[in-house]
Amino acid sequence: MSKPVVPTQTLRRAADLAAAGLIAPGHVEAVERVAALYSVAVTPSLVALMNRADPNDPIARQFVPSAAELMTAPEERRDPIGDETHSPVRGIVHRYPDRVLLTPLLVCPVYCRFCFRRARVGDADGTLSEAELDAALAYVAARPDLREVIVTGGDPLMLPPGRIKALVDRVGAIPHVEVLRFHSRVPVADPERVTDELAKALRREAGSDLALWLAVHVNHPRELSAATRAALARLADAGLPLLSQTVLLKGVNDSPEILEDLMRALVRNRVRPYYLHHPDLAPGTSHFRPSIAEGQALMRALRGRLSGIAQPTYVLDIPGGAGKVPIGPGYWNEEAGSVSDPVGRSHDYRGAASRPVPDQ
Structure with a gap:
């Protein structure tokens, strides 16, 4: 056939x-x-x-x-993580004291069916004008407590390399910004877009104090095709540290075997697993959401299968914009003074946990 x-x-x-x-x-x-x-x-x-x-x-x-x-579940909401509530100027989301999101555009190469911005992405009119980008960067420049700018969207790697390079230069000129991070699905969805020119646009300039990072969204080991692996290699060879973000999805990656294969494949391709997201309460996505207990069981299984370098942090973005928190399984039992191992066996640790450390 x-x-x-x-x-x-x-x-x-x-x-x-x-x-x-x-x-x-x-x-x-x-x-x-x-x-x-x-x-x-x-x-x-x-x-x-x-x-x-x-x-x-x-x-x-x-x-x-x-x-x-x-089908929209009662708990689902149009703006599940409070982007709009925490947007002081167009294109900026300021949820944490030391960092902001910058969304220069709202278009993507592909639209994930579980996206937490699904009511907004795809809007070609969501691209910031020059005046709006000026205002967004002025907001960052006026706040010395901001140390990191996270460029997201939409997908920022949909911008032409020249515009990406200009953005890198402009953020790099803000003295108090130390880290510029891009989040992208492009290496998976449209790997041919990751050219040498694009990788060069993301490269840290000699003498610059600005650290550039890229977080790539990958949910299944089959997404790491030969073309995607080549795209990741171009980015890594350009000196860009790579992180991964994965969404835990029912029917996609909700098994320890698939998650193990994915995390091992990411590490082989010089991508450090970063977050495993519990799905957000976006409208029409309940068929993707496992329970938190199921996610915790998966993380416990990974702890017994993978080294620390391949362990993502299981996180929940609290609805309304209160921020991300880790929701992985707990191993320490304060009341019993015991610690459990990755397969759930309990081990006594009462004496060592309470004994004071002697003065040095």
């Missing part, structure tokens, strides 16, 4: 998804209703990774819209 044809253009309409074999013809009407609410885009690179014969394919599940998105 011949392989299905991979499209050459990004798929954005329900009819195109059906023609590519990604949705059944009978689902077109429902997907059109989803597309009227939330942006749709599936790149050829991602279609090539999908097993179109598998109705539960973990890659397709992340990007191909479904009728389940039309």
